[in-house]
Amino acid sequence: MLTAEGEPTMKRFIVAGLMLVATAVPAAAQGPIKIGFFAPLTGFAAADGASAKHSAEIAVEEINGAGGIKGRKIELVVYDDRHDSKEAVAVASKLIEKDQVVGVVSGSYSMPSRVTAPIFAKAGLPVTVAYAVHPDVTKAGPCVFRNGFLGQVEGAAGAESAVKLQKARRIAVLTVDNDFGRVASAAFIERAKKLGAEIHSEQVYKLGEKEFGPYLTKIKDEPIDLIYHTSYYNEGSQIARKARELGIKAALEGTEGIDSPKFLELAGPAAEGVTFTTNLNRDDPRPEVQNFLKRYQAKAGTGADMVGASAYDAVRILARGLETGGTDPKAICAALTGLKDYHGITGKITRFVKGEVTKPVQIQIVKDGKVRSFAVIDNPEVITPPVQ
């Protein structure tokens, strides 16, 4: 009796279980894999935020167009951090708890990346960081990977270009008063002195400064060959305009902060001849780079910049982790830690060392209103990130 009654129950149980598995497995395989993404879509950095978002979307479209990750599509969950640390923290919790993403791409600046990295690290999620430069971002945990340069690398590479290639003997420095500006300028000054140049002066200005008359008037009549400025497109364009307005003939060199079509637009003719350090080479003949530049132009209506190219790479790097490691955060993390010779559009990543990359620094120049290649700095002494 017992067995006779037990059998159908058992059978029903097994059948029901099989049905559950049968329906659950394909559903899981067909559902999209969620990747979190945040960038400053509003506020002063909005142009950079838009560029990062467009490019991340291009990467996702390409991956999905090519069949996704083992048959599953990727879904990008996009949030605006408004370049506000409180907002960024809220975004991080939403991505972890509400959206339950398997990995995160930071398309944002240092500050939001830096406050959210420890939150993601605690949740065990892998993070790829497109272009944020602060050293602490990758120190949040073993699973944070930076696609861009550290400020130290950019500053030193800027000095190589200024002193060795542009033959500057006397240099004035304008530093934006934030982590990036201070670190990059300090590295520039150290390297430039080492290479035998004289640093005429360093002036520090606050982020968001519009009026550079007082700063540039100070050095207007001094015999200076080059002005090195750490800045973003808003400040960098004002520096270039004011320098030319005052009749300053010295060369101008900036950083990736001015690598944006907005710099060309806001600086106008004063952008001509300005050089800057970055990771995107517009003249790179590789088809993946040229394809990206074309697709970006078609999607955004303006030229691509390093912020976009870096966000594209950051999405694709995380996708590579998903391909090898599946959707288990630990496995993705292991896959990225073991990543070898990855060819991104912003350069080749041999491997990540403590989350940092070693890639050549591009020096780009504005020529006839277009950004072109000026030089490549690949001196290992300069481009190796300072990680212990």
Next chain:
Amino acid sequence: MIVQQLVNGLTVGSLYALMALGLTMVYGVLRVLHVAHAAVFTLGAYGGLWTFTLTGSFWLALLGAMAVAVAAGLAMERWVYWPLLAKPTVATLIASIGVFVGLEEVYRLVAGPEPHAFRVTLRINDVRIAGVLVTAPQVLVIAVTVALLAALWLFLTRTSLGLALRAVSQDREIAAACAMNVRRIVSLNFALGSALAGAAGMLVGVYYNSVSPTMGDVTAYKGLAIIVLGGLGSVPGTVVGALLIGILETAFIGFVEFPFPRDAWAFLAMIVVFLLRPQGLLGR
């Protein structure tokens, strides 16, 4: 170099003056802190840019900037300040801040969050006097400011309407008792102040080749500090205060090697004035 930096300071100060005059004028007649004035300033920049894109004329654009600013200022007076006038002043202040924040969001939604270039080819040359360089954009800013301030001064001191405006500013009730149409004069006052802010917005846009939704942020609170410094409601005091702050900021950057935030000067000056001369530099 001292004179050279003075020119830099005067240029910045001129822009502050144009921006802050409307604030002090509104305070004069209504005794409210018109924070949303900064949104009028930004609207002027967008209005100017829009007119310039359509017509290609700097002067038409300046008129366009002033026209949209006047429309916005009058709308605020009609629908925000006037209905709230009987309420405690904190109500108007809160409403004003609300309008400012709300309008910035509207600009962002309509024009996009990123800065737009405002490139005008100036047909004026740099001026060199005894080795001191006044660049073409500086000539433009100073010339337009002087012209507008002179026009305002003539209006206030040489016309009966100007006299009425000053009367209302001194005592609204007595002016009303003297059969003046206080309501119309308050509107006129808003229109004038807004026109100046619109012109300032456009000049800032051209001077820095950049128009963005948040360009009024700094001017919003710095304007308040400047009018307190000059003496609330005092037109000459505001001009003096604005130029003083412009020069102070510039001189400090020009001659001292210390990254003191430039926007703090207006507030430091305001605090000092509060302590030593609470009615402001030229206030009564």
